Amino acid sequence: MATRTSRFAIIFANALIPVALLVFCSGYFPYKPILPGLANYEANDGRPLAVFDRVILMVVDALRSDFVYSNHSGFQFTQHLIRSGTALPFTAHASSPTVTMPRVKAITTGSVPSFSDVILNIAESESMSTLTHQDTILAQFKRALPGKLLMYGDDTWLTLFPDTFDRADGTTSFFVSDFTEVDNNVTRHIPTELARDDWSVMVLHYLGLDHIGHKSGPKSAHMIPKQREMDSVVESIYTAMEKNEHMHSTLLVLCGDHGMNDGGNHGGSSAGETSPALTFISPKLKDKIMARSEPPVRSNEFQYYSSVEQSDITPTLAGLVGVPIPLNSLGVFIPDFLDMWDSDTDRLNILLQNARQILRIVQATFPRHSFDLQSTSTDCGKEDLSDVEQLQCDWRNAMALVEDENAEHDKVVAALYKFLRRAQDIMSGTAANYKVNMLITGSILAAIAALTAFALAFESLRSSGLTGLFLSLVVLGNGAIMFASSFVEEEQQFWYWITSAWMAYVHVRLVRSPLASKTPYKTAITSFAFAVAARLIRRWNQTGQKFAGAPDIAGTFLPRYPRLLWILILITYLDCFRGIVARQRSRFGSAALAGAFTALAAWTTISGFVFKLAFTAADSPELLDSRVLHFAERYSGVVALVTQARIVFAGIIALVAMYMSAGRRGQDLRPEIVLPTQKLMHECLTLFLMTQSRATNVPLFLFFRIQAWTLSMARLDCLETTISSLILQHMSFFAFGGSNAISSIDLSNAYNGVSSYNVVIVGLLTFLSNWAGAIWWVSATRLIPCHRRWTAQDAARRVVFLTLHVAVAVLAVMVACTILRTHLFVWTVFSPKLLYSMAWAIANHVIVNVILADGLPWVG
Structure with missing residues (x-):
């Protein structure tokens, strides 16, 4: 066991485990392909007049739905606005991983982020996480709106959108010991900015509520006071919207990037983590939107009011402000806002723009399927149609109704929404672009490490x-x-x-x-x-x-x-x-x-x-x-x-x-x-x-x-x-x-x-x-x-036995992730387990068990 050859074999096996994991993960967590450039209106796109000319996006980190809508909430003023009809509430579904960076990407691009953003979120990577080269709602705002773009709060926005904001003050989101200063640094800018009229978009990202959750959970004594503090910010902004003439056509969007579980944490797929609040606020909503009296609860304890996808924020803002929908958005315009336009033609044009934009993504993803109304050969009468074939039929039916001058408006709208929802479901659930050859290579390397450890441990195990x-x-x-x-x-x-x-x-x-x-x-x-x-x-x-x-x-x-x-x-x-x-x-x-x-x-x-x-x-x-x-x-x-x-x-x-x-x-x-x-x-x-x-x-x-x-x-x-x-x-x-x-x-x-x-x-x-x-x-x-x-020989045996377990465990996780990569729970169960396996194998095993526990006495 203590020979030079066996010592080399131990080192080889332990060095191979991190290499195997890195190779496997580089093939398992690739970025999804995106359409380059910025979206533009097409010649046949109708352009309804914009409803709002100014947007305030107020993101309260970890703002779970019940924090705003429940009877025990500190958002009393916001609830008053909902009852009066000047605020439209929703529960936004935030898909896993429920951490800040991918959720901000979902809000601004309308797309489904990669699971690898979990790592980038923790590392605050600037070079790999930037959205500079992607079409986003902020890019559309910056190009189309006359005023400046402002950002105060979580510096994740500055990482994602470098050189986008004209005025900004960022704060790191990871210093979770701070409940107050991190939010005061945002609020102190608000009075000055509300008095100015040189801006069109203001992003506010508050962090204190999330920090309270991480430190002491959603039932902390600090939670209700923090909710009241956030509610007072909403009140100050709404008061300015009523009093300041330049803000009469302003839309305030109050939302959480994600929720939190009963332990105050997030990142998984529990109901609390995936159910952030989403409320659109403006005096202009009065008389256009039906007032909500009591917050109905459905399906689970965090499901208040209507449920929408978080990605739906992007096309909804684009339609309300009058800019093109970002190219890679999978969001669907929220139906409740169609009433903001009096003309049926305007409402139809909003949905047609949304449908054509998603259709381009579908065609780029499934180039072998034709959506040309003249050339498609799909038999829509068949019962065993694939998802894409059903989508072809939905598109054909919707376009037939659009072109039918005698078709009822409600039926046309329903047909377009049927196409949009099915396209959203298909594209959101499309498997990642795995690099299978790297998955296999990483698994083979892990298998070699496991076999090496087994060969070294066999005699001791047998005896x-x-x-x-x-x-x-x-x-x-x-x-x-x-x-x-x-x-x-x-x-x-x-x-x-x-x-x-x-x-x-x-x-x-x-x-x-x-x-x-x-x-x-x-x-x-x-x-x-x-x-x-x-x-x-x-x-x-x-x-x-x-x-x-x-x-x-x-x-x-x-x-x-x-x-x-x-x-x-x-x-x-x-x-x-x-x-x-x-x-x-x-x-x-x-x-x-x-x-x-x-x-x-x-x-x-x-x-x-x-x-x-x-x-x-x-x-x-x-x-x-x-x-x-x-x-x-x-x-x-x-x-x-x-x-x-x-x-x-x-x-x-x-x-x-x-x-x-x-x-x-x-x-x-x-x-x-x-x-x-x-x-x-x-x-x-x-x-x-x-x-x-x-x-x-x-x-x-x-x-x-x-x-x-x-x-x-x-x-x-x-x-x-x-x-x-x-x-x-x-x-x-x-x-x-x-x-x-x-x-x-x-x-x-x-x-x-x-x-x-x-x-x-x-x-x-x-x-x-x-x-x-x-x-x-x-x-x-x-x-x-x-x-x-x-003795050193005992230490060598100990390392071999532990290496055998780690190598087999890593190999099993890799094979499971490869075989089950299309499984329903691939991103909520198996992918997080892969990340934990990396921590167990590299940090706990190689560094703590092998290097620090024994100081490698068996090497010499």
């Missing part, structure tokens, strides 16, 4: 009997469930059951160990403690899709008993402090140095606990009683949260530096009485990971310690320790609330100690926060004593 068989079943079972969407959504169940099975195995080892014969009661207590801890961990955070939002310990029980929560948190911090200072006198050799180290450890631990209090006071004040909340708020008023986090991080670094420095001075100390460096590093890592975890998740580290203590009693061998590490890494990831949905990514601790957005630092902290449990178990299982001293 390990039932233990080797257990690992093989875990690897193959985890790979097998990747081919079923329901299993992918509920993957946590697999790891919870595997943990239970492993617990039974550990119990057998404990019973057979020398400890059992000497202290049978201790053995029984040890097994019982492991079982109780496992059960509590399993119920701590409900995750997945089926049980998401169901009652659990972290979200339901602990908020009712905050004192119990903080007692558990305090015990966890004290236990960490005990681990840091244990046997430190032997390391430092003198009482003075040992005392200084203990004092530093106490200061750092206390700072970490106080920071957690202050963070929770700002994030989830409902988890604190009034007296503690008052103390935490006063302390945060003196020392900012960013500074508090930096104090904790600096203390941890100082502890490690002081300890390592003492080790260099004390080379003559006996090894058997020196606290192992790994132990100190593990305790400092624990303190750091607690800082990066939600307050309700901090007690999980206490239960992890109980399980680790149980495993240490069992005297596991190398393979058994590796299996423990593998299983518990995955179990803890889901126990912390993780899942295979983009919406479960927790950004609440991604800005600890960070005063401004930096993609590298924030990305690193995001990973450390979401994989905190898995990283803890990587470190903890390295400390579990084996039958003999942990």
Whole structure:
């Protein structure tokens, strides 16, 4: 195993996994082809007079439909406008992925963005995400309207539309710790701009409501005040529209780019995430649009009023303002606005422009199908027509009615909408332009990595009997469930059951160990403690899709008993402090140095606990009683949260530096009485990971310690320790609330100690926060004593076993995504799982498990 050839093979397999993923993803997430240039009116297009000459697009990030329309909403003025008939409300359907960049693309282009925009959204990529070369509603406005274009808020707009806005002030959308300044920076520009008349389009993108959701969820105490703040902005704009003469023909569009789930996150396809509010507001709507009295709810709890596609905003704005519809739009003009024109001819021309524009996209996508009314040979009387053939028949029928002078206007409109809706459905659901050769190449590379790891692990697995068989079943079972969407959504169940099975195995080892014969009661207590801890961990955070939002310990029980929560948190911090200072006198050799180290450890631990209090006071004040909340708020008023986090991080670094420095001075100390460096590093890592975890998740580290203590009693061998590490890494990831949905990514601790957005630092902290449990178990299982001293050969075996699992898991996901690329849930289930597989394979496995856990001692 430790030969030069085997070491090279290990490195080769681990290097091949990231390469395989990059090759596969470059073929799986290509950009969809687009029609170049800007749209123009055709000679036969009728041009109805514009209804509005000025547009204000007010995007409130994560503005879920119920935030505006429910009886508990803070948007009281907006609801008054709806009842009075000067506002027209909808629930806009935002397709997955429900993150800002692709949703802004959908609003401005009317198209369906690529799933790869999820990555670009996180990275804030400027070169790859720009819409400079695409036709958008903003490009049409800039070309046709006389006034300037303005933008205040989320700088995603500046990334997507460089050199488009004449006046702008952008703010990064990823600094989620800020609820107020990020919105005040937008609102402060509004009075001045409303008084001016040199602009035609104003984009306002507010971020505070989304940040509140990420930090403390939709039921946060901050949510209603933020809704009232946004409603006051609507009121100020509407008042200016009534009073200022130059704004009498202004349309205000209040909308969310996406919604949020019960955890306050987004990115997936749950009803809350895909149901943002959409409200068109203007005094000119009065008497033209029927007033809405009560917000009817249909199909699900977020379905208020009529439902439209988010892409429908683009052609609707184009028609109302009198500009051509962007070339790549798949949107359909919202029928309610046809009443803005009195002439049937104008209404018909609006729909004909929309129909001809979508027809050009259909013809470019399906060049073999003719939509020429004279040459098409499709038999519309057949029953087994394909989707495109049915679309041909819809087009033929609509055009026949358009040309029939005696046809009823309502029938012509209905025929055109039938064609538009079917075309929208077909084109929105058209499979991505996959590069199948790259999918196959990436899968082959992953297969080579898996075969290499299997060849290296075979002899150890064969000679390990039932233990080797257990690992093989875990690897193959985890790979097998990747081919079923329901299993992918509920993957946590697999790891919870595997943990239970492993617990039974550990119990057998404990019973057979020398400890059992000497202290049978201790053995029984040890097994019982492991079982109780496992059960509590399993119920701590409900995750997945089926049980998401169901009652659990972290979200339901602990908020009712905050004192119990903080007692558990305090015990966890004290236990960490005990681990840091244990046997430190032997390391430092003198009482003075040992005392200084203990004092530093106490200061750092206390700072970490106080920071957690202050963070929770700002994030989830409902988890604190009034007296503690008052103390935490006063302390945060003196020392900012960013500074508090930096104090904790600096203390941890100082502890490690002081300890390592003492080790260099004390080379003559006996090894058997020196606290192992790994132990100190593990305790400092624990303190750091607690800082990066939600307050309700901090007690999980206490239960992890109980399980680790149980495993240490069992005297596991190398393979058994590796299996423990593998299983518990995955179990803890889901126990912390993780899942295979983009919406479960927790950004609440991604800005600890960070005063401004930096993609590298924030990305690193995001990973450390979401994989905190898995990283803890990587470190903890390295400390579990084996039958003999942990050697470089053992480390090599450990890397091989873990590599085998990762390679097989990655290969299974690739094959599943390739085979099921036309599956109904390809973008909502399998594509997010592919992104998570990248994080598990590259960040958690290659970097944490292989490089950092062992420092590659087996390479030399």
